[in-house]
Amino acid sequence: MVDAVLNSGDTAWMLISTALVMIMTVPGVALFYGGMVSKKNVLNTIFLSLIAFSITSVIWVVYGYPLAFGSDILGGLIGNPANLVMNGVDVNALSTLAPTIPELVYVAFQMTFAAITVALISGAIVGRMKFSAWLAFVPIWITLVYVPIAHWVWGGGWLYQLGALDFAGGTVVHLNCGMAALALVLLLGARKDKRLLPHQLGYSVLGAAFLWFGWFGFNAGSALTAGGLAGSAFLVTNTAAAAAMISWMMMDVIKIGKPTLLGAISGAVAGLVVITPAAGFVTVWASIVLGFTTSIISYLAVAWLKPKLGYDDALDAFGIHGVSGAWGAICTGIFAAPFINPLGTGVLYGNLGQLGVQLIDIAAVGAYSFIMTLIIGYAIKKTIGLRVDEKEEIEGLDTTQHEESGYRV
Amino acid sequence: MKKITAIIRPDKLEDVKQALEEVNCSGMTVMEVKGRGRQLGVTESYRGSDYRIDLLPKTRLEIIVNNESLDKIVDTIVATAQTGDIGDGKIFVSPVEEVIRIRTGEKGEKAV
Numbered sequence: 001m002v003d004a005v006l007n008s009g010d011t012a013w014m015l016i017s018t019a020l021v022m023i024m025t026v027p028g029v030a031l032f033y034g035g036m037v038s039k040k041n042v043l044n045t046i047f048l049s050l051i052a053f054s055i056t057s058v059i060w061v062v063y064g065y066p067l068a069f070g071s072d073i074l075g076g077l078i079g080n081p082a083n084l085v086m087n088g089v090d091v092n093a094l095s096t097l098a099p100t101i102p103e104l105v106y107v108a109f110q111m112t113f114a115a116i117t118v119a120l121i122s123g124a125i126v127g128r129m130k131f132s133a134w135l136a137f138v139p140i141w142i143t144l145v146y147v148p149i150a151h152w153v154w155g156g157g158w159l160y161q162l163g164a165l166d167f168a169g170g171t172v173v174h175l176n177c178g179m180a181a182l183a184l185v186l187l188l189g190a191r192k193d194k195r196l197l198p199h200q201l202g203y204s205v206l207g208a209a210f211l212w213f214g215w216f217g218f219n220a221g222s223a224l225t226a227g228g229l230a231g232s233a234f235l236v237t238n239t240a241a242a243a244a245m246i247s248w249m250m251m252d253v254i255k256i257g258k259p260t261l262l263g264a265i266s267g268a269v270a271g272l273v274v275i276t277p278a279a280g281f282v283t284v285w286a287s288i289v290l291g292f293t294t295s296i297i298s299y300l301a302v303a304w305l306k307p308k309l310g311y312d313d314a315l316d317a318f319g320i321h322g323v324s325g326a327w328g329a330i331c332t333g334i335f336a337a338p339f340i341n342p343l344g345t346g347v348l349y350g351n352l353g354q355l356g357v358q359l360i361d362i363a364a365v366g367a368y369s370f371i372m373t374l375i376i377g378y379a380i381k382k383t384i385g386l387r388v389d390e391k392e393e394i395e396g397l398d399t400t401q402h403e404e405s406g407y408r409v
Numbered sequence: 410m411k412k413i414t415a416i417i418r419p420d421k422l423e424d425v426k427q428a429l430e431e432v433n434c435s436g437m438t439v440m441e442v443k444g445r446g447r448q449l450g451v452t453e454s455y456r457g458s459d460y461r462i463d464l465l466p467k468t469r470l471e472i473i474v475n476n477e478s479l480d481k482i483v484d485t486i487v488a489t490a491q492t493g494d495i496g497d498g499k500i501f502v503s504p505v506e507e508v509i510r511i512r513t514g515e516k517g518e519k520a521v
Contacts, residue, residue: 196455197462256454266456303457316456 002225006092007100013226014101014109020217021112023210025053025119032207032269033123036198036262036315040396041127042406048122048134055138056115061086064114064142065107068150069097076158079151097154098224109221110154114146117173123315124181127191128393131401133386137376141180145372149176149365164361165336165344165354167233168222170277170328171365178322179366181313183373188386190312192393201262208265212241215272219279232340233279236287237272243291244271251299266302267295270320274328281336281344290331294324326362333358410505410521411479413472416444416498417490422468428489429472434482438471448496467498473505475521 030049037045056064062085070079083089086107095106118138125134151157153164153172166172198204219237223230248267249259274294275287282290302319313319333355336346345351380386387393392400399405417425422439429437443464450463474482483500491497510520 195460196458197453197460198455252454252457255457256459258454260454262455263457299457307458 002099004094004099006094006102007225009226010098010100010224011102011105013230014098014105014221014224017217017221018105018109018112020214021109021116021221022053022214024214024218025049025112025116028207028210028214029116029119029123030207031203032211032265033126033204033315035200035203035205035207036196037126038197038396039199039407040398040405042199042203042398043404044131044397044401045122045126047131047402048126049119051135052119052122052138053115055135056118056142057111059139059142060111060114061107064147065110067143068114068147069106069110069155071096072151072156076152076156076161078148078157079155097156100225106224110150113169113173113218114142114150117146117169117177118142120174120177120317120321121181121184123317124185124313125188126314127397128188128387129184130385130388131397133380133384136380136384137184140376140380141373144376145180145369146172146176149368153361153365159361159364162360163354163357165281165332165358166277166329166361167280167332168219168276170273170325170332171361174273174276174321174325175329175362175365176325176369178318178320178325179369180373181317182311182322183370184377184386185311185313185318187374187377187381188312190310191314192390194312194314196314198262204262205265208268211269212272215241215276219272219276223280229280229341236282236284237275237279239284240275240287240291240294241268241271243288244268244274244295247292248295248299251296251303255299255303266298266316266320270294270298270324273321273324274331276325277328278332278335281332281341281346283335283337283340286331286335286337290328290335293331294327297327298324322366326366329358329362330355410508410518411474411476412503412505413470413474413479413482413486414501414503415470415472415486415490416442416467416500417470417486418492418496418498419466419468421490421492422470425470425486425489428485429482432478432481432485434472434474434478434485436472440469440471442467442469446496446499465496473508473521475518 030046034042034046066081066083067079073080093103095103098106150172152159153166220230220234245264245268248263252260252263271291274290298320301323302316334347336344338345347355444467450461452459453462508520509516
């Protein structure tokens with residue numbers, strides 16, 4: 001264990017990483033999704049991410065952080081809700097989980113993870129969910145789903161104690177948001193027009209670029225120090241994204257005959273997702289394998305499974321984040337190399353049991369997220385109502401939910 | 410006096426404009442429109458799914474001409490806008506009852 005002494009290099013890197021992860025949501029996810037929807041829903045789609053970030057930010061400092069990362073109570077289920085609104089946290093106090101940086105920096109860093117997780121869910125529900133229902137969903141979901149899961153895996157909870165490896169959120173962030181997305185679309189039902197016809201693909205490219213850029217903070221920042229491990233995580237993150245872009249393009253050529261730009265950026269995001277749980281554990285060659293394989297799996301989920309089963313995961317929050325997140329968690333159990341990080345040894349290096357632990361992590365996080373989201377979504381459906389009127393859906397959510405429009409002719 | 414309404418491929422607009430100028434026809438109103446005929450649309454693919462985009466962008470020209478220059482102008486448009494493939498567009502000719510130049514108040518053929 002590292003000595004609990006403030007390290008200014010680590011602190012500087014973590015402050016920058018926090019800002020990098022923030023940019024993934026605002027404007028990364030907002031633009032990535034905003035470009036893919038139709039003209040009449042662009043503002044609503046962007047707004048879903050922005051407001052998710054703000055609501056989560058407030059909840060996090062009021063009670064979210066201590067519940068997720070406070071000292072463990074109730075046998076691994078939740079953290080101790082002390083220091084509400086950060087009262088009593090000394091400015092110079094060091095974080096217990098990252099002992100070379102101030103606790104308040106760690107609070108801010110983790111806040112950006114909570115925010116992007118809920119923002120990512122919005123990709124599934126665009127074009128039909130009431131904005132008021134989203135405003136109710138975000139705080140309840142962060143409280144009842146994200147906070148406990150973050151505690152289980154990262155905050156010293158039962159999956160942490162079991163030895164689950166999730167470097168930057170393959171299960172906590174990506175599988176979690178993907179399963180929640182799937183649960184919500186089952187309650188919401190399909191849009192009248194299910195076609196994915198991006199109105200401004202340029203926005204999505206910018207959004208993907210912000211995601212990729214910010215992901216260096218997400219993954220290399222999850223080293224919680226500015227050293228070799230951060231550098232290794234940085235490099236495998238980029239490598240996996242690049243490999244996944246290439247393999248998605250290959251899948252496009254096989255299935256439809258031509259490479260597509262939307263496919264390329266979708267592949268890059270899938271690659272960033274798959275390397276997320278593995279970033280601080282795997283070698284560079286493994287990151288090529290992860291990136292290359294994940295696009296094939298996510299492509300099948302998006303282009304084959306989704307039409308076959310008929311659920312309307314509009315912008316593929318489940319297909320890309322849920323599926324590649326789970327695959328990344330499995331791969332971490334296989335490829336984790338003890339010479340990269342002594343905390344993780346995978347099947348390839350002789351630790352068969354790690355794969356079992358990873359599967360328990362996936363099953364627990366996936367099932368909890370799916371079932372709890374179904375319950376929360378059902379409660380909102382029965383009270384506020386989840387879905388806009390058919391008339392409003394046809395007219396578009398920008399004018400009906402916000403009385404503004406993205407484009408004026 | 411006649412009105413020529415020509416629906417052409419957007420990428421042919423520059424050629425048609427230039428060719429019409431060479432036969433002394435400079436006035437026109439141009440609109441970007443969407444429509445379909447026998448071409449019925451094109452296919453676009455997003456995340457592995459194919460969608461038929463059934464209304465295509467076209468360019469619509471409106472030109473008011475004197476009776477004697479009608480044939481020459483119609484022939485020029487056909488010659489320049491033609492590729493021979495489905496989707497080249499159509500030309501409609503209709504009579505015009507009156508033309509008035511707002512600046513001077515001139516009427517009829519003088520105002521064309």
